[in-house]
Amino acid sequence: MRKPTRRQREADVTSRLTVRTESRPRQRAATVTMAAAIAAVAGLLVGCSESNGTAPTPETSAAAPVSASPSSPPLPGSSIQVSVPPAADNAVPGKVAFDPCFRVEDSLIAAAGFDAGSRERNSAEVTDFPTRTDVGCTFWRYADINGEVALTGALDIMTSTSTLADVTGNDKYQVIDSAPINGRPAAIYRMTEEIMMSSCYAAIExxxxxxxxxxxxxxxxxxxPEPCEQIREVAEIIAPALDS
Known part of the structure; x- marks a missing residue:
């Protein structure tokens, strides 16, 4: 199976991975493409900090020793192979205590069906707002399509100071399931005005x-699978990290 070159991968993403991301609890309204993140153009949203923006190909996802962050180090004995920088503006632990980049282990990412080796800071982190903080990481998913390794989706895991009520009480979000996740109050939702319906979200207290x-x-x-067909299963896999 031939692996794509960077140019082939970016062209594939540009044509196939357009994502509508309106008013996520951690983001301002915007229409973006995942190709923009891959090409490292200015962050997904106005006012949000920028990640390195490069979706690794399978060949660039080789394990590297994790560097302990002075603000949110991995727990002793944790299994995280890829190093990422700490959140900006001393957001952890200055504003939030749980940083998914350092607390969600590779085994959970792999169990959810994504490439743990693609761990990178989310380009829509919010660390400098006085009333809201959102920090976390993005992971990528690949598949063999007609003998080619193709990028088929992404997983964002973010800690947010937004509350569950901020989601369920906002008419911009369509709550489609409010059953608990891993024993915690939760809501599964999508954007009311999301045209492409290519994303689905879970908010866990x-x-x-x-x-x-x-x-x-x-x-x-x-x-x-369609995002809303898999979001609960993915969330149930990731949520136990909150108890670690």
Whole structure:
């Protein structure tokens, strides 16, 4: 199976991974493409900090020793192979205590069906707002499509100071399931005005506010289940990290 070159991968993403991300609890309204993140253009949203923006190909996802962050180090004995920088502006532990980048282990990411080796800071982190903080990481999903390794979706895991009530009480969000996740109050929702319906979200009550989990899908990626068909399963896999 041939692996794509960076140019082939970016062209594939540009044509297939357009994502509508309006008014997520951690983001301002905007329409973006995942190709923008891959190409490292200015962050997904106005006012949000920028990540390195490069979606690694399978060959660049090799394990690297994790560097302990002075603000949110991995727990002793944790299994995280890829190093990421700490959140900006001393957001952890200055504003929130739980940083998914350092607390959600590789085994959970792999169990959810995503590439743990693609761990990177989410480009829509919010660390400098006086009333809201959102920090976390993005992970990518690949599949063999007609003998080619293709990027088919993404997983965002964010700690947010937004509360569950901020989600359930906002008419911009369509709550489709409010059953608990891993024993915690939760809501599964999507954007009311999201045209492409290529993303689905879970908000789980957490000490900092909520743990926000988003599953994004390439519109043409037939091999990947619809986001709202898999978000609960993914969230149930990730949520136990809150108890670690």
């Amino acid at each position: 957490a000490p900092d506010g909520t743990l926000q989990i988003a599953v994004d899908k390439a519109p043409s990626a037939a091999v990947t």
